[in-house]
Amino acid sequence: MNIPTYLRRAQAPLVLTAAVLLTASACGGSDAGSGGDGDKLSGTIKVDGSSTVAPLSTAAAQLFQAENSGVKVTVGTSGTGGGFEKFCNGETDISDASRPIEDDEKAACDKKGIKFEEFQVANDGLSVVVSKDNDWAECLTVEQLKKIWEPGSKVNNWNQIDPKFPNQKLELFGAGTDSGTFDYFTQAINGEEGKSRTDYSPSEDDNVTVQGVSGSKGGMGYFGLSYYEENKDKLKVLKIDGGGGCVAPDKQTVQEGTYKPLSRPLFIYPKASSLDKKEVTAFVEYYVENNADIASKAQFVPLNSTQETELKKDLQTLKEQHKS
Numbered sequence: 001m002n003i004p005t006y007l008r009r010a011q012a013p014l015v016l017t018a019a020v021l022l023t024a025s026a027c028g029g030s031d032a033g034s035g036g037d038g039d040k041l042s043g044t045i046k047v048d049g050s051s052t053v054a055p056l057s058t059a060a061a062q063l064f065q066a067e068n069s070g071v072k073v074t075v076g077t078s079g080t081g082g083g084f085e086k087f088c089n090g091e092t093d094i095s096d097a098s099r100p101i102e103d104d105e106k107a108a109c110d111k112k113g114i115k116f117e118e119f120q121v122a123n124d125g126l127s128v129v130v131s132k133d134n135d136w137a138e139c140l141t142v143e144q145l146k147k148i149w150e151p152g153s154k155v156n157n158w159n160q161i162d163p164k165f166p167n168q169k170l171e172l173f174g175a176g177t178d179s180g181t182f183d184y185f186t187q188a189i190n191g192e193e194g195k196s197r198t199d200y201s202p203s204e205d206d207n208v209t210v211q212g213v214s215g216s217k218g219g220m221g222y223f224g225l226s227y228y229e230e231n232k233d234k235l236k237v238l239k240i241d242g243g244g245g246c247v248a249p250d251k252q253t254v255q256e257g258t259y260k261p262l263s264r265p266l267f268i269y270p271k272a273s274s275l276d277k278k279e280v281t282a283f284v285e286y287y288v289e290n291n292a293d294i295a296s297k298a299q300f301v302p303l304n305s306t307q308e309t310e311l312k313k314d315l316q317t318l319k320e321q322h323k324s
Contacts, residue, residue, distance in 0.1 A: 042070035043279040049076070049083025049096030050180045051204055052224040053266050056122055057096050059298040060287040071279045079204050080180030081105075084269075088114050093274035094284070097267045098124065098180030098224070115272035119284070119314055121291045123301040125254035126185055126262040127228040129209075129235040133217040136165050139239035139246035142261065145189045148172070148220070153197045158218060172200035173212040173221035179204055185222055188261040210234060225249050226299040254301045265307075266300065275318070288315045 047057050054077045061073035078086060080097045087095035088109040095101075101109075101118070109116065128145065130137060136158070144162070148155050148170070158165040175182035177194070182202075187193040201212055206223040213219035214234040228237050228249075239246035242260035253259035268287065274280045287294065288311060292302040303311060 040070050041068045041279045041282055043072075043277060045071065045073045045094065045274075045280055045283055046092040047073060047075045047094045047096060047268075048078050048086050048092045049094075049269075050080040050098040050266070051077040051206060052098040052124060052179075052181055052226075053096035053121075053268070055226065055298040056266065056294055056300060057094070057268065057287075059294050060283070060290070063290070063294070064283050064286045068279070068282070071283070073283065077204065079176065079178030080183065082178040082204075084108070087116075087269065087271065088112055090114060090271075093271055093277075093280050095269040095271075097269060098264065099183050100265075100267065101269060116269045117272065117275070117284075117314070117318060119268050119270070119288055120265045120303065120307055120311060121268055121287065122266045122295040122298075123254050123303065123307075124264055124266050125225040125249040125259050125301070126181065126188075126222055126264065127225045127249050128220065128222050128238045128240060128262075129213055129228055130238060131213060131215075131217050131219050132234065132236050134219075134236055136168075137161075137238060139241055141241040142189060142243070145240075146191075149174075149186075149196055150190050151195050151197055168218040171212070171216045171219045172197075173209040173219060174200055174202055175206075175209075175223065176202040176204040181206075181223060184264050185262070225254065225301070229299050251301045255304050275321075281318070285315065285319065288318075 047061070054075055057075045061075060065071055065073060080099055083092070083095045083097065084101060084105040086092050088105060090112055128140065140161070147153065148161060155161060156170050158168045158170055161170070175185065182196070183193045186196045190196060203209060206227045209221040209223055210227065210231045213221040214231070228235060237249060239248045240259065240262060241247070244260070247253050247259050249259050249262065254263045257263055268284070270280065270284045275284065291311065295302040
């Protein structure tokens with residue numbers, strides 16, 4: 001079954017409706033409708049964080065709720081940083097993240113007594129995209145991207161990137177500062193997280209970047225690979241040379257790590273106290289056990305064999321800690 005586009009690309013807090021659940025029931029399989037002792041699961045699970053990971057969590061929620069109609073899962077998109085703020089303030093059960101939790105965020109959680117688990121559930125590659133009308137650029141080096149995006153950059157024309165490129169105004173679009181995508185891109189390209197030129201059009205909504213780049217002949221933007229896959233009819237993706245030659249982002253190059261340096265892991269962070277609730281533990285177990293199917297349906301890159309082995313170990317530890 002295909003996950004509907006409006007679910008894969010949710011850009012606002014989402015409660016899945018009964019109509020959606022009826023559709024998802026066609027994908028139903030095992031009996032996940034009890035908490036392990038025959039009781040039907042019920043309750044509300046609050047998820048927030050990365051807009052990149054949101055389609056994964058939405059797909060997981062849709063399929064899980066098809067088998068557990070008494071559970072309501074909401075998925076918000078405050079960005080990775082914004083999601084951790086809510087999470088460490090005790091407002092959510094699970095935080096979606098497109099980067100690992102940082103030391104200051106851990107400290108904020110510790111201050112509020114929030115303990116958590118970490119699970120890598122998929123892989124993603126950041127795609128650098130341009131307009132379909134761009135017929136001159138096929139591949140950029142990391143050095144060229146840094147020249148464009150570093151703090152204080154005055155590059156505003158394509159011929160400043162490469163003299164062979166035309167005299168075409170460069171218009172930039174990208175992730176907002178609360179986004180894990182912003183953190184990852186700036187670290188990978190500029191060498192320091194959060195360091196970027198500021199005279200571009202930022203948004204936590206990747207669809208805004210799609211619209212901006214597709215509507216500008218000289219446009220350039222960046223976001224998760226899945227958003228390019230969803231909008232490849234409107235955009236052109238560039239190959240990136242990270243030192244070993246030009247490589248295009250796709251599932252194979254991201255999973256094997258040859259698409260450098262813009263491949264990244266995606267995470268969920270369940271709150272330890274929330275895992276004391278049967279419905280939360282059941283949802284996390286479902287999410288993890290079905291990670292490959294969920295990643296495929298939401299157009300992300302599944303884990304490789306080493307990552308899958310590690311995830312299974314983490315899940316077994318979780319089950320032992322939260323037995324009914």
